[in-house]
Amino acid sequence: MKKQVVIVGGGPAGMLMGLLLARENIDVLVLEKNKSLERDFRGETIAPGSVYLLKKLGIFRELEKHGFVKVNKIKMYDRDEKLFSVDFDRFDHPQKFGIDIPQPVVLEAIKQQALKHPNFHYIDGALCMDLLKENDQVVGVRYKQEQDVKEIQSQLVIGAEGRFSRIRSLAGFRVKKENFSRDLIWFKVPKPANWEEGNLIKVHKHDHVIILPTYPNYLRVGTYIPLGGSAYIKSKSIDWFIDKVCRIEPRLREPMKEHITSWEDTTLLKIFTAHVDEWAKDGIILIGDSAHTLSPILGQGVNLAMQDAYELLPYVKDGLSTYKNRPIPASHFDEFVSKRKQQVSFVSGFQAQQEQNLAASSLIQCAIRKLKMRVLDRLPFKYAVMEKLQYGIFANEKVEV
Ligand SMILES: Cc1cc2nc3c(=O)[nH]c(=O)nc-3n(C[C@H](O)[C@H](O)[C@H](O)COP(=O)(O)OP(=O)(O)OC[C@H]3O[C@@H](n4cnc5c(N)ncnc54)[C@H](O)[C@@H]3O)c2cc1C
Structure with missing residues (x-):
């Protein structure tokens, strides 16, 4: 079998990438190892930036039918004394809330939308085991479905396998993990x-x-x-x-x-957190948690994963047509990787600060935390910083959808 793009992993990054490519008439296959979309608990908060994206793609309507909890405030207290707060109504952006909803519901809605496109293919119960390589370039994957081992060739493999990614190491990416x-x-x-x-x-x-x-x-x-x-x-x-x-x-x-x-x-x-130096090699690119596993603080993992997919789309389209039937070279993705790394590093820096605040233990550290959060709460650019965090690439796209 041959496809233009094979995506390994049907989580938020992989499933959305599949939909986005299928909408562009690209022949794409998503391989998901689990038979159902019910999965280990992976958090349920979707930040406003990704809610905005789901609205743009017409998926949000399905989520409304299911129901969700609106997330539109964050507050920090020292017992009953308020230290810091963010009210999403005060964002300039028209999307004033995030949502809390089970992840399988979101994945199913994306999948159903994608299945409307004949060039979207999805195989569940398909465990990707190996990469096919020619002259050091990735040219496809080998996967196991029940007892059968199958091979599929592609111009690009997108690794969206999440935090325990296996093809990341098979492809020789260097990972820095920190517990x-x-x-x-x-x-x-x-x-x-x-x-x-x-x-x-x-x-x-x-x-x-x-x-x-x-x-x-x-x-x-x-x-x-x-x-x-x-x-x-x-x-x-x-x-x-x-x-x-x-x-x-x-x-x-x-x-x-x-x-x-x-x-x-x-x-x-x-x-644990994990960061990969380079996200691409010839014929393969990583997105979502497999490229950058962050801490759960402030629930940003899905936001980054979905926005990786959205931002990658034009580069894949362009690469497929430029390189015709050859693997897309890693260098084609340099600009994409550099842009995404900036956002990931902004989010992880923010999380590290929060982690430091939460880990305060001595009396002095706790007093400094109190002071710091109170000062931050009063800073005029508080909302600008929080907008960058919560909306990511859509922070400046202030159009109602
Ligand atoms: C406890 C916890 C709470 C969290 N809370 C939040 C939150 O509230 N909000 C938020 O935004 N983020 C949260 N996160 C982070 C968030 O879950 C991840 O960042 C997000 O799911 C990443 O999406 P992904 O598609 O990259 O990876 P994943 O969601 O991990 O999806 C990867 C997919 O690949 C499949 N797969 C893996 N290996 C293979 C293989 N070899 N072959 C085929 N398929 C394979 C997996 O079955 C899975 O479906 C939380 C994480 C944890 C651990």
């Missing part, structure tokens, strides 16, 4: 009555919790524990954990008492 110095625990509880907060970060001394309203009527709550999470939590009782969270946010005590009765009701996450 976080703490582990993260998540849990979900029904939203208490009268809860009107948007995304909430509450800090107090060396502790903090992040509370995100989540679809349909829950709160997703995260907090950090020292590294070596599973051994650590085995040494503590669940009541100790409830006390730890509720010292900062007492309104969570009742729902936690009822719904968090053992550690089984929580999820432990090892957080």
